[in-house]
Amino acid sequence: MEVRRGDGSVFRGVLMPKHETSHPDTVVIKLGNGYNIGVLVGEGDDIVVKGSLRPGTPGALVPLLEEPLQPAEERVYIIGAGGTIASRVDYETGAVKPYLDASELATTIPELQRYASIEAEQLFSILSEDMKPSMWEAIVDRAARVLEAGYDGVVVAHGTDTMAFTASALSFAFHKGLPSPVILTGSQRSSDRPSSDAAFNLTASVLAASRAPFAEVAVVMHGETGDTYALAHRGVRVKKMHSSRRDAFQSVNDKPLARIYPFEGRVEMLRDDYRRRGESGLEVDNGFEERVALVKHFPGLISEVIDALLDRGFKGIVVEGTGFGHVSSDAIKSIERARDQGVPIVITTQTVFGRVNLNVYSTGRKMLAAGAIPAGDMTSEAAYAKLSWILARTRELEVVRKMFQRNLAGEVSERHILRLYRHIGGV
């Protein structure tokens, strides 16, 4: 829309919902630069309406289009899997609930058509914290059928909270063969809020799905606080590192795949070692075991936690140990008990960065002797999804160990690159 004021000034952008407390004669407009302004509209001013103007429209990325877009030739399919990107505020309770469906999302962001013609469907409508391994399977199935139908790429709109788990799960299910990108994206603010990052992330994701040279499972989210670029993180390497910032997602112990510039339509690769688009056919290996737990060491009774999970019949346990991956000495008997019951215990580290090494200290050596499986520099999210994927294929402990220690989807490196770590805290 445009506001043409009597003094000759013109404000152009997308109409946004406004706070109940604002002046009744103002309109809130999201400008092309991403900022929202409130414009007081007087008697001598004109409001010119163009295009879709429903309140709740996610913020547009580019100044309002004068001409209808010529849709790009590429075809991208958006699978809605819930989360904030498809949520809006419930004005009765004030809380955010799942609401928009994927096709509504797509039609309210006409800029997506710059990079692909879009089809969309809502697979399910849940909040991120309710994601389960059985839903990973449903997403894999749907994405596989889409890729079989010849689409250039898939975008999964997903809650951000558990996105790293789902991205890892999809990476393992597709690691044997994937011809095109499968991009997970979401937003940190719901689509009907002026500050929503939904449009930016979705546009960057459609661009990556339609044109990026990599054929991998990746998470595409804001790469910095501004609206310059998104980062494409390898699905098995990504972690949500902040509860609310737009640039919450980071690659852990590894470099991201690419920078994605949604305004410029440009994909800048940051590494060479990726699976190329069209390099392999589609080979899906779907299926996840749900009875896997993820717990962490603490200075107390971690042995009792492991014992309790064994009592309840969990089939695999990932333990975030301390530092190099240690648990207390009195928990070694619980690791032995797990081995005797045929339950694999995988060890990651709660430091987030760095790697598990059970060969340095005496405790680690005892843990190895008791049967613990070290996860190297894998994230806890990737280790959890990997163990769940393996346990749906075999429960033979030695086979689990061998499969776990094989690098399937880039989730682990032999050598740790120390410089991929910087101080984030305060100074």
Add this chain to the structure above:
Amino acid sequence: MEVRRGDGSVFRGVLMPKHETSHPDTVVIKLGNGYNIGVLVGEGDDIVVKGSLRPGTPGALVPLLEEPLQPAEERVYIIGAGGTIASRVDYETGAVKPYLDASELATTIPELQRYASIEAEQLFSILSEDMKPSMWEAIVDRAARVLEAGYDGVVVAHGTDTMAFTASALSFAFHKGLPSPVILTGSQRSSDRPSSDAAFNLTASVLAASRAPFAEVAVVMHGETGDTYALAHRGVRVKKMHSSRRDAFQSVNDKPLARIYPFEGRVEMLRDDYRRRGESGLEVDNGFEERVALVKHFPGLISEVIDALLDRGFKGIVVEGTGFGHVSSDAIKSIERARDQGVPIVITTQTVFGRVNLNVYSTGRKMLAAGAIPAGDMTSEAAYAKLSWILARTRELEVVRKMFQRNLAGEVSERHILRLYRHIGGV
């Protein structure tokens, strides 16, 4: 020692152990700048030995002293509580074991006397992962007696893996009154390794204990990869963020207290809001409940984990939720069950940075209604220690809730400072 070579060059530093594969006629010397070099010693060269030269001596910080130091007037007491800083390699098994005691540590680093006359004792000799709440109590008791005896500060040599938990615990035990600094420090490499950070961290810690203007519980560890400064992190705000790097410790959601320059003898405060030295008398409130668990949400059966811990009689549970702190909807009945049994459930976030907010989404509101206690922007380590400390005082659920939500030692902020976060992942 010095090597004076026939060509007139002089290498001066501390003799270090060398690799078995190195040339038999080389000696490895740690220079004053912290670097190690190998010097080939030929027939025309002299080796001049001065001072302590046992292999295994932690690297000296300053060029070898020509004159014995005049010990400073301040008095600092070092309490040995195990960990890598007091470890060395067991040459039979190749693993690292606790070994050195605190007084041995102190005498092998004569530079400590620049900042204080040192007394030291070994309270216990364990690896970091074996730290328990009962040992927190023993450290608090010993530190309190030392402060009563009029020492200018206390240094606790501790394993790095669980240091953030212990630092938080000490912060709560001393939050009512502390006249002098209590500094926790450790090392990421054992003291007999050429690359050990033990001497640097211990010297910075003694400097902070004897002369820093703050009277708080703090962790003092390398602030960057070089040997320029250490950072003093508030005990309730620190987290080990890397398994092996020297600069692994970071302040989370808050600024560190100070930079400590051990070569220059300088303490640079980074904030104003700290308890001043001598501002308060000593008031100790010691005692921790051991039956507290720390677990995390994962996309599966977190409700079963909570149920299992309730079955086993845990008296409090900290759950690292996703993003703003959510757990899956089906776990809300487990939170209700905990409330009905009088067991507090505290919620932190597994994103590490940012804060819990259970008012934004419908799931969060249901969690609050079920009795969950949000931990704001507290670390999981601080939340765990705080709940353990509170449960040793009361098990009255509403009293626990009120005590938990009070800021006792700077562990929580009302407003989140978004800029205290940076992207570290590889780009």
